[in-house]
Amino acid sequence: MNTMTVTKSVVMITEEASFRIKEMMEHNEEQDAFLRISVNGGGCSGLSYGMTFDQNSQENDVLDEQFGIAIIVDKEDAAILEGTKVDYKQSLMGGGFTIDNPNAIASCGCGTSFKAAARPAEEQPCE
Template sequence: MIVVTEQAAYQIQEMIKEAGEGEQYVRLAVNGGGCSGLSYGLGFEKDANEQDEILEFHGVKFLIDKQDAPILQGVKIDYKQSMLGGGFTIDNPNAIATCGCGSSFRTAANAGTPEQC
C-alpha cells in the first residue's frame, strides 16, 4: 500500500523517543482543504480504531483510515536532510496536481474541487 523509507522511520522513532510518551502510532491521513483540494495529515496517536489499517515499516506502526487508503495507494514517505534542516516528503503517484507550496494535492477523484490559491 504505502512505502516508508528507512530514513523516515528512523526520524519518526527519534521523535517518539524525544516525546517520551511510550509506544505510539503514526496516523497518515487525507484531509479536505488546501489550494488543490486535499492535504496530508501526519501525527501521533496512542490508539487505533476499527476503521484503521495498521501497517508497520522498520519498526514504526502507521494507522491509515480505510476510507483514505485508495488515495494513499503507492505513497512514499521519506525524510530528506539538507544543510538548512530536514523534513518529511510525501510522494503520491495518484496526485494529478499539487499546490505551488507542495502542501496540498488533487487526485482524479477530487478533480472537480475548485482551487483556492
C-alpha cells in the same frame, strides 16, 4: 494499542524517515503510539497530508508495520494513499519529510497540498 491484523502496505516509509519518526516518538514520549497518516481537506489544491501520533486505532483503520513503527491509515484514505512513499531529506537548508503520492493528479506551487481523482475537494487560498 488496539489489536489489529497487519495488512498490506498502503504507504511505504524509507529507512531514513523511520529514523526521524522514531526520534520524534521518543522526544514526545510516544514510543507505543501508532503513526497515523491521513488525507485532510484543505490547502490551495483541496487536500493535504497529515502525520500524527495516535494512541488508538479505529475499526476502519488499515494497519501496517515498517521498521518497527506501527502505521495506521483510515480505509477511506487508503485508496488515495496507495503506493505513497514517505521519505526524510536533509539538506544545507534544513530537513523535512517528503511525500511522493502516485495518486496525486496535481499539486500546488507551495508544495503543501494536492488533488486526487478519488476524492474531489474544495480548493482553498494559499497561506
